[in-house]
Amino acid sequence: MGVLHSTLLCFILLHSWKIAAYSDEDWKKATATFTKDTDEGSLINGACGYGDIHKASYGKHSAGLSTILFNRGSACGACYEIRCVDHILWCVMGSPSIVVTVTDFCAPNYGLSVDYGGWCNFPREHFEMSQPAFSQIAKSKADIVPIQYRRVKCQRSGGLKYTMSGSSHFYQVLVTNVGLDGEVVAMKVKGSRTGWIPMARNWGQNWHCNVNLQRQPLSFEVTVSSGRTLTSYNVAPANWQFGQTFEGKQFSE
Known part of the structure; x- marks a missing residue:
């Protein structure tokens, strides 16, 4: 009985920790700059592979992360609440906060110091906002x-939205509009003539496998950073084409 009680207590504490990690997480310190509107590259060709972030439903509330936060693309899709602090001259009065989605990588510039231009150099925590x-x-x-x-x-x-690309024996899918955790850490795909096939991260939130999946309906299994998994069956019909986007289920509270 003591073992059962301890196991149940550990489960409750773990579940509570996961909730607190997002709802009551402590504020951490970093710095922020912005990308000018004239730099369309950050809105269309970000390192997460989302393409035009307006079409990807992230709008201009987006940000690129420095190396230590970007974590080789695994942070793509995550949401952060940000507020300006401790600067009476530049911060908006009252320190209002805004929520941004990670859509890009802020590349380091080791030719400059971390205090003057090398904002995204490792191990500095920095947000390059729109x-x-x-x-x-x-x-x-x-x-x-x-x-x-x-x-x-x-x-x-x-x-969740799935955008198809690739060729007959190289299938790739871009995952966007992911709720709750935002970060996809694993994916599987299933055709009507296959079992569940694990996919590898190609770059950003593009996932691929070397299988011919044409002319069969496709189902997807998506796992996010908290370990939760969502399965959407027959998202794409048998006559799907490369370049098309299909919508599946969404993570719920």
Whole structure:
């Protein structure tokens, strides 16, 4: 009975920790800059592979992360609440916060010091925000501002979206609009003539496998960073084509 009680207690504590990790997570210190609107590359060709982030439903509330936070692309899709702090000249009065989605990588510049231009050099924690998002927490005249950040749940409208690409024996899918955790850490695909096939991360949130899946309906199994798994059956019909996007289920609270 004591063993059962201890196991149950551990489960409750673990579950409570996962909830607290997003709802009551302590604020951490970092810095932030912004990418000007004229730099369309950050809105269309980010390192997470989302393409045009407006079409990917992330809009301009997006950010690129420094090396230590980006974690080789595994952070793509995660949501962070950010607020400007400790700078009376540049922070918006009242330190309002904004939620951004990770869509890009802020590349290091080791030719510059971490205090002057090398904002994203390892191991510095830094957010390179879109200009509209940055202007909601700080004045656009600022070069760099001190911030606080914490992970939060991603609020999404509709289900997970799967965009097909590749060729007959190289199948790739881009996963977007992921709610709650936001970060996809594992994927599987299943055709009507196959079992569940594990997929490998190609780059960002593009996942691939070397299997011919054409002319069969496809189902997907998606695992996010908290360990939760979502299965959507027959998301794509048998006549799906490369370049098409299909919508499946969404993670629920």
